[in-house]
Amino acid sequence: MASTLSVKAKGLIIGGGFPVSIQTMWKEPLASQALEAAAARIRGLAGLGCDVLRFAVPDLDAAETLGRLAAMVELPLVADIHFDWRIALRCLDFPIAKIRINPGNIGARWKVEEVARKAADKGVPIRIGVNGGSLPQDLREHVDSGSLLRAEALVEAALREVEAFEAIGFRAIVVSMKASSVEETLEVNRRFARERDYPLHLGVTEAGPLVPGVVRNTAALVPLLKEGIGDTIRVSLSDSMESEIVAGREILAAAGLGRTGVTLVSCPRCARAGFDTHAFTARWAPRLYALATRVTIAVMGCVVNGPGEARHADLGITGAGDKVVIFRKGKIARTIRREDADIVFEEELRALE
Template sequence: MIERRKTRQIFIGNVAVGGDAPVIIQSMTNTDTADVEATVAQIHRLQEVGCELIRVAVPDLEAARALTEIRAQIDLPLIADIHFDARLAVAAMEHGAQAIRINPGNLGGREKLALVVAAAKQHRVPIRVGVNSGSIEKDLLQEHGYPSPEHPHALIESALRNVALLEEQGFHELKISIKSSDTLTTIAAYRQLAQVSDYPLHIGVTEAGGLIAGTVKSSVALGILLYEGIGDTLRVSLTRDPVEEIKVGYELLRSLRIRERGPELISCPTCGRTKIDLFALAEQVEARLQTMESPLKVAVMGCVVNGPGEAREADIGIAGGHGVGIIFKKGKIFKKVAEEQLLPVFLAELEQLEQENKRSS
């Protein structure tokens, strides 16, 4: 049983973060924020698969001004990502950002930071203090060296220093992240930070890579941290469509039995007995499952010989053979179907099962 680390609780819009709130999954758009139509469309796609907080880049005033129109068209709490420019942080909050991500130390000094804090207090906007290995102050690098698994101290000290800048101005609605592109450094840094701070933590591996490398690195680091009760929000950073980040995030939480959203897909790796295009079949079933909410267990198996038995715990499953396939429920054959009708019939049965679950819940 995982025992969550107890943290302070903040609210980003209507979403609770920390305390007794569930671990929240978020992502970041990769559109031009000033392109309102494209940004809103991507946010809607992310929300469909379960994204709960969304962050957008604010590189200029045009992007900051676009936040008003974006927020009017979405339901997710909107976070503005700011680098170096205090004016953009203030403008983002004035135009509807419900949280901001900054590195307080690179905004141009205490006076400019004071303007940001004043705006955050006025608009009741929490701040995420975000420190990456590549953004650590030079004096901390000289003192501690570049962050490593054995010595992640520069990351931690940078975060605490920047948190102190905000606390000195009476601001405590904070969340912290300290990311590295190295898996072991990320784990070591968050472990140590969790021992000295009770602010909620956003966890992730920065610049993790593409779908395979990024998924593996993020799953290892975040899985270990979450198993130890560390982490209040997370992002699986992938060089990929951000929708994939949400899918991986939920599968990660599901694997640790922390949270479940929608059906779980069980599928076999294929072998010489497989006589159908199982890869395409599994992908099409998975695409449908992404839009479902019921916690079903769904199996896609390669052969009718072993499929139902190996996936007997599945609520519903499908297996292919020589020109014919079967649909099974709880390990028992429910229906035999011609191969060309297997997928549409299965999806119809899946939809019916989803509706039955909704009516009984």
């Protein structure tokens, strides 16, 4: 698949063959009195691998708050606006990296055009998001009568919006067409990619809790990414932003597009375990996913199979009776007390960084 056009969202280029970026969405209302804490959390998200962070902006007060936050952080922040074009206009007075609108619910065409003109003046791209649940009425009727596939209707809805922006000369566009099924997500993005070369934002919408959400997004996104379709991804989960980012990284890795960082191997645990791999992995995952070096880390329950099963790991930790063993490249390096596991593991990790 030939590379798409590109847009610039603050320091990030989306499309044009640049690395596929990972997005997540802020999940709580943004409190104006807690911006320092929000900025600190955003820096943590960036450390985990988040490239773009989107915020729902439900009213003008929220636009002011997001505008102040955008000036405090490096990470590109996206304002997501429904219904009221004046909120989008206000957001464009701040260092917002991208605007996301659903033109179908903004109302009169001139309102959308006003947003596009101001975005063009400011050099800010717009993501046009169309959703299987909010198709234009005529297309919905065709889908309901069976004369149009939902995927065809989603592409048609997106093309209408794209053409409306093109008509006023605005081409700094990213397109998303969200469906909640894997098959429709595959179909709609393949169809659009054959039609136009705008960068695509991929994701399965309303994909559910952690496990089903990751499975559905993986099933849809990995084949598309392997076909060269998709420039930025968001794994929507009924779970934390951190989980969405880690899921995004693992999906990119599964598609052969992984970036520098950790490959985490951990055993499922069984009756042989002398070490709680679940608790250790949960405790260390945020730190490990923030590593900048390309390393494989293994967390194994027992010495019977642990080092052998993870012999390619740069660093490993495994239970051994009431002790814990540190191994490097599958070879036992140190045997320590279980209560010293975190301290020693930290030392060994620093030696790798």
